[in-house]
Amino acid sequence: AQSVSQHNHHVILSEAASLELGCNYSYGGTVNLFWYVQYPGQHLQLLLKYFSGDPLVKGIKGFEAEFIKSKFSFNLRKPSVQWSDTAEYFCAVNAGNSGYSTLTFGKGTMLLVSP
Amino acid sequence: SQTIHQWPATLVQPVGSPLSLECTVEGTSNPNLYWYRQAAGRGLQLLFYSVGIGQISSEVPQNLSASRPQDRQFILSSKKLLLSDSGFYLCAWRMTETQYFGPGTRLLVL
Numbered sequence: 656a657q658s659v660s661q662h663n664h665h666v667i668l669s670e671a672a673s674l675e676l677g678c679n680y681s682y683g684g685t686v687n688l689f690w691y692v693q694y695p696g697q698h699l700q701l702l703l704k705y706f707s708g709d710p711l712v713k714g715i716k717g718f719e720a721e722f723i724k725s726k727f728s729f730n731l732r733k734p735s736v737q738w739s740d741t742a743e744y745f746c747a748v749n750a751g752n753s754g755y756s757t758l759t760f761g762k763g764t765m766l767l768v769s770p
Numbered sequence: 771s772q773t774i775h776q777w778p779a780t781l782v783q784p785v786g787s788p789l790s791l792e793c794t795v796e797g798t799s800n801p802n803l804y805w806y807r808q809a810a811g812r813g814l815q816l817l818f819y820s821v822g823i824g825q826i827s828s829e830v831p832q833n834l835s836a837s838r839p840q841d842r843q844f845i846l847s848s849k850k851l852l853l854s855d856s857g858f859y860l861c862a863w864r865m866t867e868t869q870y871f872g873p874g875t876r877l878l879v880l
Contacts (some may be wrong), residue, residue, distance in 0.1 A: 664811065687867045699814075699860060706867060745813060749867065750844040757804070757829070760867055762813035 657682045659748050661761035668736055668768050676731040676764050678746035688729040689747040689758070690720055699745070705729065716740070738770045772797035774872040776861050782878045787847040789834075791875050793861030796842065801845040802864040805836055807857045808874070814860065820844060851879045 662677035680686065690702040703714025710722040720731045729746060746761040773796045783789060795801050802821050806814040816829045818836035826836050833852050837845045846863060856879045862869040 659813075662815075689868070691871075696875050701868060701870065706869060748816075757816055757819060758814075759816075760806075760814040762811060 657686075657748055657750065657759040659746055659761040661741050661744075661746055661764050663764050664762065665765045666767070667768070670738055670768055670770055671735050673764070674692045674731070674736045674740070676744055676746075676766070678731065678761060679727050680729065680746075680748045680759075681727065682748060682750060683724075684750060686748050686750060688722060689722075689749075690714065690718070690729075690731050691745045691747060691760075692742045693745070694742045702731070702744070711756040735749060736766075736768050738768050740766060741768045772790075772863070772865070772870070774861060774863055774870065776859075776872040776875050778875060779873065780876045782880060783851050784880055785853055786850050789846070789851050789855070789877070791846040791859055791877075793844040793846075793872055794842055795844075795863045798842070798863065798865070800841055803838065803842065804862040804864070804869060805846050806860045806862065806871075808860060809857045818846070853879050855879050 658681045660679045685706045688705040691699050692702045693699045702718055703712050705712045705722045718733050722729050743763045743765045745763045747758045749758050775794050777799055805817040808814050818823045820826050820838045833848055835847050858874050858876050860874045861872040
């Protein structure tokens, strides 16, 4: 069975600091990888996704993530965070050939950016 | 464009009462639909998914059930709520390999 591990439950940063949120998954086959974000009081939104090709993917709002197959990792990064990035971030994975595309989520990382 | 609706937004129910949460999708046909529960510090747990009318797969055995009476309608139910059913329930639909989520229903069982 797939599993997803997010390294930090809570991260506190000052504005303009750099961000890296860790995500590791366990699944030996082809995977699709996702980062979702949930801003306070809002829907869970797709931030970025990786299916194939360039392992460095860029998402909305200046976020990017790098797929490192050998490390089973898909870490999320942003060079300079803003107060508005305060949210909960979820890493998710599904088996690439799954007909039903069930997603397995990590437990989430709550990011608090202080102004 | 596609949109997904959930209601109610918030619900407070006594232990032992029944439950019915509704999810509807607009702008697409024959979507794969999913129910998740989000609990603090535990991420999102997949409860049920459906690939078509009347087709339900359960991921985790528990006090809940799901039904899909129409193509774009997905219902989460319980006959008797437990305290442990409290949480934030999210419905999602799938386009290609990406899932998109509804606004959620916050359920508090007292």
